[in-house]
Amino acid sequence: MVSDKGSETVQMIDFQKLLRHDAAPEVTEDDFRSWVQVQSKHNTPIEGFWVWLREGEGHNVRDMILSGAAIFNSDDHLHVCVFNWLWPPLLQERLDEFREYWNNHTVRRQKEKDLPSGTSPVHIWTCPTHVRPTARDCRVNVRRDMIQELRDEIGGEEGRRQAYQFVTPEFQAAADGAYADLGYPRITLTTAWTVFLAIVDVLRARD
Incomplete structure (x- = not known):
């Protein structure tokens, strides 16, 4: 695994090492490290994805969010909650x-390329020998019970729910209700701020 040097990866790195040591003890850290941290500017594959995302979307996500600077009031609690919703x-x-899209897109065929080309990443991973007869399946099977133990260690299902919860359950229900009242308008990068204002108006009117 390769990541930047963010502090949020510390526990992820520990888990990766535990899983690898348990599933493949014959592969030592000296032989093949389970995790490598590099500066973001050197992690070119993942950083390069943002360009593909921007070109595929036709938008710069950051610009779309900042386009609401004249709308969003960070001192307004309702604004903050609707934004997070x-x-x-x-x-x-x-x-x-x-x-x-990326996992299923066809990689341009390159005869001189060391890695496989001319098919999709998903196909390469799932059927390596179909892509190249000499390919080896190097996957390592990890124990499901160990995965569950590690999940439980960081809070289990409840911990996951809280981690992905950007608003309280009560506000989620209120905002969902306002969204229903509006007829479920489609939320896209270009309509998000329009829907944002509409939700704010509905919820404000209910107070």
């Missing part, structure tokens, strides 16, 4: 869709 799920949805 609307934007994180929208961005996650766009990232999920891009992930599906």
